[in-house]
Amino acid sequence: MEIGQRLPPHSPDCAGCGPGNPAGLGLEVVRTAAGVEAVHRFSDAQVGAPGIAHGGAVALAFDDLFGFALYTVGSLAVTRSLTIEYHAPFWLHRPYTFSAHVAQREGRRLLLRADAWDDAGQKAGSAAATFVVVSLGHFAAGAEQVMGRDD
Numbered sequence: 406m407e408i409g410q411r412l413p414p415h416s417p418d419c420a421g422c423g424p425g426n427p428a429g430l431g432l433e434v435v436r437t438a439a440g441v442e443a444v445h446r447f448s449d450a451q452v453g454a455p456g457i458a459h460g461g462a463v464a465l466a467f468d469d470l471f472g473f474a475l476y477t478v479g480s481l482a483v484t485r486s487l488t489i490e491y492h493a494p495f496w497l498h499r500p501y502t503f504s505a506h507v508a509q510r511e512g513r514r515l516l517l518r519a520d521a522w523d524d525a526g527q528k529a530g531s532a533a534a535t536f537v538v539v540s541l542g543h544f545a546a547g548a549e550q551v552m553g554r555d556d
């Protein structure tokens with residue numbers, strides 16, 4: 406992975422980054438020297454209080470970006486805990502730069518950190534997460550369920 410390279414979505418329908426999910430954020434993520442980065446504008450579909458992005462949508466952006474940071478260490482892992490600090494409102498339609506990296510690894514635990522800045526360079530949010538490394542088998546039951554669905 407080269408610096409500046411656009412990274413592939415987790416899946417076409419991923420709520421965070423899947424281009425085929427009309428209800429998703431559609432994050433576009435690139436590799437940076439330290440980790441990964443995405444510039445995102447929250448839309449009316451992610452509104453909470455008037456004019457402000459819903460905190461859950463902001464958490465989704467952080468969580469999904471952490472999923473991309475995994476590419477930098479080549480581990481398959483899932484979110485076990487996620488803590489968000491909301492420093493300022495995330496205004497709709499304004500660009501925010503989200504950046505994330507893997508800070509530490511302890512056995513199966515990956516500790517990740519992220520920040521988000523507005524276009525004036527003010528920090529709007531930060532996040533910390535513990536991801537736990539899993540095998541491919543972790544995703545098997547969900548995949549079987551999707552394939553067996555007839556709705």
Ligand SMILES: CCCCCCCC(=O)SCCNC(=O)CCNC(=O)[C@H](O)C(C)(C)COP(=O)(O)OP(=O)(O)OC[C@H]1O[C@@H](n2cnc3c(N)ncnc32)[C@H](O)[C@@H]1OP(=O)(O)O
Nearest residue numbers: 415468469472482483484485486511512513514535537539
């Ligand atoms: C392909 C990537 C897509 C990425 C998309 C974006 C990320 C996501 O949305 S992932 C989806 C949301 N997350 C999930 O669905 C995960 C649900 N949880 C699980 O499946 C399980 O709890 C799982 C797999 C995380 C861990 O279960 P299990 O394998 O039994 O591990 P467990 O024994 O409880 O803990 C593993 C290690 O983590 C540690 N640990 C557990 N919780 C924590 C915590 N909150 N903080 C710190 N360490 C913790 C444990 O102490 C243990 O450490 P060690 O190995 O050193 O003893």
